[in-house]
Amino acid sequence: MRVTDITKRDQVVEHIQRNGKQLQRLQGELATGKKINKTSDDPIGATIIQDTVTTISRNQQIAQNTDSNIAWLELIEIELNHVADLLENAKVLALSQAGDATTTESRAIVAQELRSIRTALFDAANARSGKLYLFSGTETFTQPLRFNDPIQEAKIESTSVPQRDVAERIDLDLFKAQFEEHSSNEYRIRITRTGTFGRALYQVSDDLGETWSKEQILLPVIKVVNPDGKPDDQVILRFTSKDGVHSEVASDQNAGFFDFADSGKIFQEGLEFSYLPNPQIAYDGNSQKKEVLIANNTTVPISITAENLFLKNGEEGINVFGLLSSLGHALESDNGKGIADRIAQLDVARNQVLKQVATVGNTIRELEKAKSKLDDQVYTKQKRLSEVQDVDLAESMVELNSAELNNKSSLDAGGRLLQPTLLQFLR
């Protein structure tokens, strides 16, 4: 082919361009330390980088979350161990009073100590981390345990009189019927013989009217105890005048009457006073468990509720506060068998707490395992990221050297090709 000035120039320019591009690419890579500076440098690599960055970012967030969850659970663990210790103390105290070599005084002192243990348990159950309560389920702004008001207005019904007439028959302007003290039972008191105080008879049921106690005489202040039921339950039904005046005497005998005779107050047969369960300690949280992410779409529950710890009833577990208060009653009333029974139950209660300690411990271990897995993944992903996007410095430098050499020699050759003309040799 003919060679012309334009073809010569084009060729030189083309090679300058080509070498320039190569140098520019290498310079860019070495300056940023990255192989991929634009998506088009390596589209697939670029998306791998994006996914890797996302995974790292997500894992770091979950790891950070997990750290704070571990801290949260460790606080719970501390409180639970404290609770277990308190129950152990209670048991030791109770054991010291179980034998015959104890006195009423020492039992009273121990009963006093038990009360402070109860307070300590109450405080432990209401422990907080920052503004959040540890043991209220997901109602974290709500104090989980609360002392109930011991006074409860009696709900008055009648089986013989139509409901709307009840209020008329019993002049509520004249007196109040209110229950005092705590119980988790639901009591009903039924008038079985019409009459005034001292004349009327009543029965008690603690099972929604299935079974009834024997008849007793109705007085302005009565101890509501179903003999077949729990002997330690102490609920009192007290009738007072509207403005709260009532007899001074709390005994069940001959409480000083105040005069209902003026109104001809007669308690009708069939009248019922009901007491809704009003345990001393109530749970205001919920039973919802907070689930937290420990990996993509894998969650574990991290909540322990005060209800599960302390306030289980019947077959579900032990009501620890109920147990302690009945232990107190047993001590105060020198009930040796009662004390022995409670000691056995204290062990169950302590196990109930220890089981939760074990659960929390397991969860912490699980979280720690998840955390270290997350950290490992972050490390691996960072390595992968570096492989995909980082420049191999040694390789690039070698490449740069050879590209430089190429460029120089092609410029040199270009210069030599373009310079000489025939004119230099004429004449």
Added chain:
Amino acid sequence: MPSLNSSLNIGARSLFNQQSGIATAGHNIANLNTEGFSRQEVHAKSELAQPDGTGGGVRRGMPQRIFDRFTSRKIVQEESNSAALGAREKFLAKLEIIFNESDDAGLRRSLNEFWDSWSLLANEPESDAAREKLKNQSEALSSRFRSMHMELRGIRSEANSRVAGVVSEINNIVDQIADLNRQISSYELVDRTANDARDRRQLLLEKLSQKVDVSWLEDSRGQMKVSVGSTGWSLVEGRKGRELRASLVGGETGMYHIQGIGEHEYKVDLSNEFRSGELKEVLDIRDKTIVSYMQQLDDLAFGLAHKLNKIHASGTGLSSGMERIKSSYGLNQDAQLEPLPFIKDGIFQFHLLDDDEEFYATYEIEIQAGKDNIYDIVNRINETVNDPLYFQASIEEDGSAVFLSGGGKQFIFGDDQTDFNVVMGFNNFFETLNGAEDIRVNNRLLEDPKNISSGKDLVPGDNQIALEIAKLQTRPTMNDETQTFDEFYNGILADVGLRIQRNQVEKEHQDTMLAQFKDIRDSVSSVNMDEEVANLVQYQKAYEASAKFVSTVDGMMETVIQM
């Protein structure tokens, strides 16, 4: 025997010829760097022999351009493809900047931080700091969507003005070709060469073919006929050039379309007729490439908003219930009477709360999709509650629905199987009508991040809503639930990157091919200075010899005269 006179003639013609050879070499050297110039040669022939058999000297030749017709034709065709790929490269490079994720400002980074914020909120639903962080990241994400939309739109309007630019460049070239047609035919009619005009016309044709695909032929009078597009719309006919027009009338608002203007303002829409060249490429980029990326970005924004809202709507945050809420969306008059679109059969639930935030009542509204219009639903809500003092639903003049509670009551939303909340825009997280263009975080949440739903029923430590939303990150939600949001966006990203790569390869190939054709042409047509210098020397020597010949003949004549 030849006469002395005829010998003198031979000498004169020879001198003349060498001179024109020198002039041609000079012309060639002068145009060494002229674009599109074809070198010329003087093709001399020997004169017929004289009657006695001696030679008659040289016959004067005309300078002719050395021109490779076939290769030039090929170059004109390939210029179209090269220019198209070049235009594409420029616009793709701009697109790549928008989708550049290598810095920290990319959409993907915003998404990461957005999801991480939800993950944090799911872990600490009570935390104000987590809510504040989420609020900021959500705003950053939605504004990233909006600015990407604006940037895409910017490139689109850039392509649009380029369309007009290319059209005026075409018209300019067309005029020049028509003018050269006139020049060439008037020169050649009187037997003069139009070598340089032809060179210029050829160059203009090449330039024209960069803008648009052309077909051309030369008629017997040397006039070039040029037409464009698949239907062969004629641009140059003899001395007459016809203009293309970039028209804003008709078609998409603000977007140029291309009209061919014929006799008597007869107009033909040529927008879809072009097969290659910059014009077709810019039209394609404007109407296909960019539009498709905008569409995909909208899909992502809609998908994100919809999936998130669906979960968010039935949840509650830390703050108490609402006393009044107006739907984000309104229905126009006609739509109010139509069955409400996009809803599903099922129960839609809300709760009334006392002033101490205790639950007062829960209402369940049954909704039948494809049957109930907004009035049916509002009436059913009012009938179900049946307590206008405490709660009332109504429809505003602008077609939006309003829930209003009173008498110290407040309300919160509960479970919703029907998507009623999402469709009307109650308690949404993101609000959008057009996708990426206008996606925004619900103002109620920005004003008080405590309103961001993290759980249900106002339980502060309940994280189920936030957890469900955080899990969306890794859940297949897009493209009929086959891709995660990240994968969907990766799809866009990879598409841009691969397109650029493919274009690079294609362009490199195309440019190499074009360069080779040009090389072939240049090796035939372009000037080699050394050659021309050699020619000069040759012609100069020949001139000297011719002069010597003339003076010899002159001497001979003198001899004869003095005899």
